[in-house]
């Protein structure tokens with residue numbers, strides 16, 4: 001049987017699956033994070049570089065504009081017409097989207113695009129710084145009035161190689177802010193500009209909460225001090241830098257590069273959370289997919305397992321369960337027998353029981369009722385089983401039990417109790433049929449296979465069925481000897497037939513009126529070289545079981561017709577001879593043809609052959625017997641019922657069967673000499689048969705008194721030791737001779 005996957009192993013399988021999945025997801029997440037981080041690094045570098053280039057380009061463009069305006073204005077030096085100059089500045093300022101445009105002379109005089117004057121320190125500072133460096137670009141700073149943030153860019157004005165003043169533009173700080181935003185990271189990334197010399201923040205793409213990067217580096221936001229120092233060094237050297245740092249509890253990537261303007265340095269920044277979030281999104285999507293596949297797979301697996309379990313159970317049911325009662329069948333019992341026997345320490349008995357008259361229940365009340373009885377019995381047995389005991393239904397109304405055993409008296413009581421319960425529960429209330437059971441018991445004493453134990457219990461059961469007193473019978477030594485003999489018989493039967501060891505003995509049947517032998521019965525004898533003559537009772541039952549009786553009966557018939565043929569050829573009048581036919585013939589459709597052919601081969605008239613069928617055989621299947629008798633009659637053979645009285649034939653049964661004669665069983669003569677009643681029974685039986693108008697034969701007649709009695713009550717023929725024992729052929733022939741004289 002296929003091994004069953006238990007619920008526990010399924011759970012373990014699941015747990016392992018889940019751990020593997022979790023581990024797999026963790027590794028996957030790490031992998032994705034690293035891959036994304038590498039991507040982001042490249043991206044931030046590219047974007048940072050691009051932002052720096054854009055910024056440089058924008059600053060240069062503005063300076064170029066200022067320089068162009070400067071060329072126009074320096075031509076009008078020494079700027080007599082201030083109104084004209086200021087309207088030009090206004091026009092240019094508006095045109096270039098400056099907040100203001102101004103010109104400062106070397107003497108500190110200021111012309112502005114706006115009417116509102118600027119504080120002197122403010123313009124003075126611009127003048128000084130621009131003259132110092134040639135051009136000037138401020139960082140982000142508050143406007144002189146209002147709280148706006150501004151950026152200032154300025155160029156010098158020249159006339160004939162001498163500096164004549166400074167042209168400056170005030171711009172809103174957001175003029176460059178856009179360039180410092182890094183749009184690729186969904187608004188999460190940005191950049192800012194610092195001064196390399198002191199780390200002061202000059203411009204920022206978005207509000208950052210510190211004013212000096214170097215101050216921040218001094219604090220503990222960097223994962224390592226060494227990394228912070230390296231970053232500062234790279235910035236000071238104007239080299240590229242890449243770092244990770246933590247600010248306001250957020251880890252960030254940082255990429256920096258030098259700008260062309262002033263000593264400025266651009267730093268692009270991105271919170272790692274962005275990457276982590278992307279990785280998480282990606283992973284959770286993958287995990288979702290994995291989980292979905294895993295669930296589908298699990299459901300599928302569970303379904304397959306259930307299906308397998310179901311088909312295993314179905315297989316088990318068909319192979320090992322009796323469909324009617326739900327009890328184990330014999331296959332199952334043989335499988336578990338040894339295990340249970342050992343669990344009982346071999347202190348056990350194998351019991352087979354059989355319901356007597358079960359056939360009658362089926363016949364009278366139908367199969368439905370019969371089935372109910374069997375189901376109820378199985379239920380009772382189930383309730384009666386002690387630990388480690390077991391039972392099965394082996395065939396129709398046969399149950400095999402393995403029961404614990406102490407001693408015979410105890411066991412006897414237990415089985416009788418069981419029988420009583422079955423009788424009480426299963427006997428139909430309205431039935432006149434009393435249900436009873438017979439038990440055959442084998443007490444386990446030897447290490448022999450189960451089927452041999454069962455054989456032995458069966459033998460005991462046969463005994464129990466035969467016994468009218470005790471329906472519980474134990475297998476014993478005698479049974480064993482009988483089996484041995486049976487086996488010997490079986491082993492030698494074929495050879496014996498071939499060697500002619502089976503001989504016909506003939507016993508005369510005498511006309512009670514005349515005292516003359518008119519017929520005979522052929523009775524087989526097995527004459528062995530070593531054991532001498534064996535009587536048929538010792539081997540016919542064995543042959544009936546194994547079917548050899550079919551061959552033997554035909555052989556005996558052949559011997560008989562051979563004799564009759566011989567007598568005819570010798571000029572004698574052949575007497576009719578009766579042959580005994582076993583029950584097996586009735587099941588064999590060919591026997592009549594075979595028999596006819598055999599008799600015809602020796603050209604013996606059919607009326608010289610009589611067939612004896614025993615009463616029990618007829619009662620087993622009346623219809624079959626009826627057909628057999630009809631067939632034999634059609635062929636001209638006569639038929640006699642043998643051993644009448646051993647069964648329970650009623651007049652009705654006898655009437656339906658067209659016998660030519662009925663032979664009273666010799667058991668009728670038991671008690672003949674002692675009781676009147678015995679005689680009365682015989683008188684009744686003979687009267688009944690006489691009513692049918694067939695001949696009556698008395699068997700087993702041994703005394704003169706018996707002969708006289710049978711004659712007086714109108715019996716036709718007598719057969720028995722009083723006249724003759726079954727005789728060997730030569731002796732019988734002598735009788736024939738004396739008959740002819």
Ligand code: C2E
Pocket residue numbers: 507522523524535536537540549552553556580581582612642643666699700701702719720721722725726
């Ligand atoms: P059966 O057919 O009823 O045969 C009569 C039996 O009674 C014979 O036993 C016979 O010897 C015995 N007998 C005859 N007269 C007396 C008597 O006065 N007193 C006593 N006590 N017994 C008497 P046998 O020959 O041992 O045969 C036993 C049974 O074996 C037969 O019973 C018959 O049923 C069966 N049998 C014998 N030969 C054959 C055979 O060739 N084929 C078959 N199928 N069965 C046979």
Ligand code: MG
Pocket residue numbers: 521580612642
């Ligand atoms: Mg007979």
Ligand code: MG
Pocket residue numbers: 642643663665666699
């Ligand atoms: Mg008889």
